[in-house]
Amino acid sequence: MKFEDELRGVLARKRAPTGFAERVMSRVEAPPARRRPGWFAPLAVAASLAVGAVSVGEFRRIRAERAGRELAMALSIAADKIRLAETKAKEVWER
Amino acid sequence: MRLDSVQFDAAVRTHQDMVFSIAWHFLRDRHSAEDVAQEVFFELHRHLDAIESDAHMTNWLRRVASRRCIDRTRRLRLRPRVGLESASEPSVPAQPGDPFLRDHLQRLLDGLPARSRMAVILRFQEDMELTEVASAMGIPVGSVKSTLHRALRFLREKLERTANGVVR
Numbered sequence: 458m459k460f461e462d463e464l465r466g467v468l469a470r471k472r473a474p475t476g477f478a479e480r481v482m483s484r485v486e487a488p489p490a491r492r493r494p495g496w497f498a499p500l501a502v503a504a505s506l507a508v509g510a511v512s513v514g515e516f517r518r519i520r521a522e523r524a525g526r527e528l529a530m531a532l533s534i535a536a537d538k539i540r541l542a543e544t545k546a547k548e549v550w551e552r
Numbered sequence: 553m554r555l556d557s558v559q560f561d562a563a564v565r566t567h568q569d570m571v572f573s574i575a576w577h578f579l580r581d582r583h584s585a586e587d588v589a590q591e592v593f594f595e596l597h598r599h600l601d602a603i604e605s606d607a608h609m610t611n612w613l614r615r616v617a618s619r620r621c622i623d624r625t626r627r628l629r630l631r632p633r634v635g636l637e638s639a640s641e642p643s644v645p646a647q648p649g650d651p652f653l654r655d656h657l658q659r660l661l662d663g664l665p666a667r668s669r670m671a672v673i674l675r676f677q678e679d680m681e682l683t684e685v686a687s688a689m690g691i692p693v694g695s696v697k698s699t700l701h702r703a704l705r706f707l708r709e710k711l712e713r714t715a716n717g718v719v720r
Contacts, residue, residue, distance in 0.1 A: 460708050461676070467657050468677040471576050473568035474586055481564050481593045486557065 553603040560600070563609065564593055570610070570678065571617045577673045578621040580662055588624060592617045614678060615688040618670050622689075625666050653711065660710050668703040671696055 555563060571592050575585035595616055596609070603609045661669060667689070674685045682700070686693040 460704075460711065463653065463657060463711075464672070464676045464704075464707070465679075467654050467661065468577055468673055470569050470573040470677060473572040473589065474582065477568050477572065477586065477589070478561060478564045481568075481590055482557070482561050484590060484594055485560070485597045 553600050553605070553609070555600055560597060563596075567610065567613050568593075571613050573677055574614065574617045574673060575621055577661075577677060578618075578666075578670055579624065584624065588617065588620050592620055611684070611688065614674065614680070614684075615690075618674060618688050619690070622666050622670055653714070656714050657707065657711055660707050664703055664706070667691075668699050671699045672703050672707075675700060 568589065572585055572589045575588040575592075576582065579585050579588065592613060596603070596613060599612075603612060661672065664672065670689060671685055674680045674688055675682075680688070682693050682696050685700075686696045689696065
């Protein structure tokens, strides 16, 4: 027997497993899985970054406002104390 | 090509042995071969608009099947393996020949590099011309020719050494 014929014998077609076509058809006819479009992932990342950036900005703004209020209060208290000291100094001077 | 469900089912039944056999001879594992064959038909269903004729469909299936098989072995770094439980039934009657030599030839085939193995399968399972094998594998005809030449010389020499002159 020729070598090529021997090779053809070894490589003869095999029968596909029973039910193969049915399995293909059920897979083909199954409703397609809902897939996110290609632009979804980049958009989600961009949205997350934007939300993060806004949050950091807002946090810094609130902290600055609070610091400003505390400074104003401290200056107000200092001013009251200076006025009190001034009043007392005048009283001592007029005596 | 527009095919309704019944026509596509008929196309699958017509080509299932061809696609499964390419995968089976290459991967030598029944489950992997069925997996690849199913993927090939699933892809065919998604690309039906690009198919122009029955002959085009046959070539398309051979091309996609061979590429999927090679990709799979590259991805998983697989070598063909086969067990008795995964042996498939031949779709044509067995040819006369020495079972020992056939078994040995099969093992030698399994040991060929992926590209050589696929070229031999397409050439001798599907009786494809060199240009068709080149087109299916996406490589130049010259590469197919040299690949096949080297593979066949290797197989013939190894087999002759084993058979001690039984196969000429």
